[in-house]
Amino acid sequence: MKIAFIGLGNMGSPMAANLLKAGCEVTVFDIDPTHTKALESQGATAARSLEEAVSGVDTVVTMLPAGQHVRAVYLGDHQGGSGLLKMIAPGTFLIDSSTIDPDSARIVAAEAEKLGFEFVDAPVSGGVAGAQAGTLTFIVGGSDSAFEKARSVLQHMGKNIFHAGKAGDGQMAKICNNLMLGILMSGTCEALSLGIDNGLDPKVLSDIMMQSSGRNWALELYNPCPGIMASVPSSNDYKPGFMTKLMLKDLGLGLEAATRSQSAIPMGMLARNLYAFHNAAGHDQQDFSSLFQFYRKKNQ
């Protein structure tokens, strides 16, 4: 399998590394060339341009920050830069694993289809640890045949591969998941902080809630209070991980979707506004679990 991997950030780098480990030939490209260095030493070919990256491959995987980056890479930007749909050979299969708005995913899928290419949206859950371990959950939107093709590539990077529905539905399911995650992380920070303020040891409180009805993913695998869990961002100065600005983006995608469907999402909006304050206070590049600091500020 010859794969071009575009976007080698916190998630893309370990995902591309797993494709290399599975024996795929991988060409990598990132607008920040320092991001491709580590992968070159693991056997990837670093391309100097998008065009060079996608030439001669049978599959393209993209892992970019947001919808505008995905549209620019596939369709071209407003300054006249071409998108990869104009660069790839017939039959090239396209997978976007970024978390973006469903409309952008549907627009790219429709443009790809017009030119005879198959495209799936395949956002992921599982974080950097899941990307490193090759245990990500992929949530795919696209036709049945495109889903089967996608599975043969995604199995090298993930464990659970779901077919959410048609183009864009993978993104919609991912947005619902991250709305829940934003709420759960905020609630976990809040409960731990309340316990600390009232004299409890946060490690003991975490152990209690882990075996009680407050148990959730943040508590179980990603405790936001420093020093409780090894190898999570809170115990490493909140180095990401999943940046606050990306969680804010995802909760914003939830708001956009709710506006379209006239749905009430009061909990999601509270979480979004907490993240907006936290982001504006300069924590945008820190891991999203650093929201814990927002609750602790009064004690610092």
Ligand code: NAD
């Ligand atoms: P990141 O910012 O670390 O990485 C994005 C990479 O894309 C950067 O290296 C950037 O230089 C590159 N890039 C931007 N524009 C580009 C372009 N035009 N051409 C080539 N490269 C370009 O972000 P990340 O944490 O890796 O997240 C990527 C996506 O995955 C986001 O949509 C995010 O919401 C989603 N996601 C992240 C996590 C996580 O835990 N970090 C978990 C699940 C989903």
